[in-house]
Amino acid sequence: DPSHKYLYAAIRSTNSIASFRINARNGDLTLINTISAAGNPVYVGTDKTGRFLLTAYFADSKAAIYSIRQDGGVQDSAVQVLATEKNAHAIQTDPSNRFLFIPCRTGETILQFTFDAGNGMVTPSVRDRTLTPPKTGPRHLVFHPALNVVYVANEFGSSVTAYRLDQADATLSEFQTLSSLPADFAGTNTGADIHIMPDGRFLYASNRGHESIAAFSVDAATGRLTSIGFIPTEKTPRSFALDPSGKFLYSAGQGSGRIAAYRLRQERGELELLTTYDAGRNPVWILTVRLFTEQ
Secondary structure, eight states, X not given: OTTSSEEEEEETTTTEEEXXXXXXXXXXXXXXXXXXXXXXXXXXXXXXXXXXXXXXXXXXXXXXXXXXXXXXXXXXXXXXXXXOSSOBXXXXXXXXXXXXXXXXXXXXXXXXXXXXXXXXXXXXXXXXXXXXXXXXXXXXXXXXXXXXXXXXXETTTTEEEEEEEEXXXXXXXXXXXXXXXXXXXXXXXXXXXXXXOTTSSEEEEEEETTTEEEEEEEOTTTOOEEEEEEEEOSSSOOEEEEOTTSSEEEEEETTTTEEEEEEEOTTTOOEEEEEEEEOOSOOOOOOOOOOOXXX
């Protein structure tokens, strides 16, 4: 959550969601509660206030919003359950917390809503969706920290698409799509995760098949991307994360069972491999959290 006091996990083997309290001194987790989810949860995250948990259900083609209690636990019943296009893969509010978006991979759609931060309810925008071309597969998205720009990682297209975000009606307009692969790559690949530096200068997207992190520089005035290289990483980088300072990047190799740690070169956005860590079988998600020592 925004305070870094609580962590929420999708337990896909039991169709449930678990809430944990984070020990600010050492990162240890204490279970608060577990609830039955609205389906098989592929993605969880909070709104910008930390009052509501946003959940997406890939196989069920739905999304749900839950209230978060004062103790950090999640309420048993959803505030709202939404039917989506096929294979909802993520759900996020924008930095203003006024709009909410759901990329639906196989549905080739990004659903667009207005979000009420008072009660957690959403209503479809005037234009309630952005359609993507066939075999694009919108999967995950990130927001530029200063510009009204949204970047989407496309699973089928192995690409990143940049959209303008209209603050008047929560609609998206595409203005650029770039491949996340080298021009000479001829193998099989799917795009996966996407993250942007806290200062918005560089953006990264992961490739499963090419086994790499694609790096892009971001124009500070327009938000346009320029490819700056491809960094080899662990097999099947389904998920990676930037640390809160933007100095390091961690890539989880679902196919290798290892995590690769990189130093991010601040001036040029390049990644320098530092070391790798054993992570156990099938690491599918990785998250970094800054701990705040209790006074």
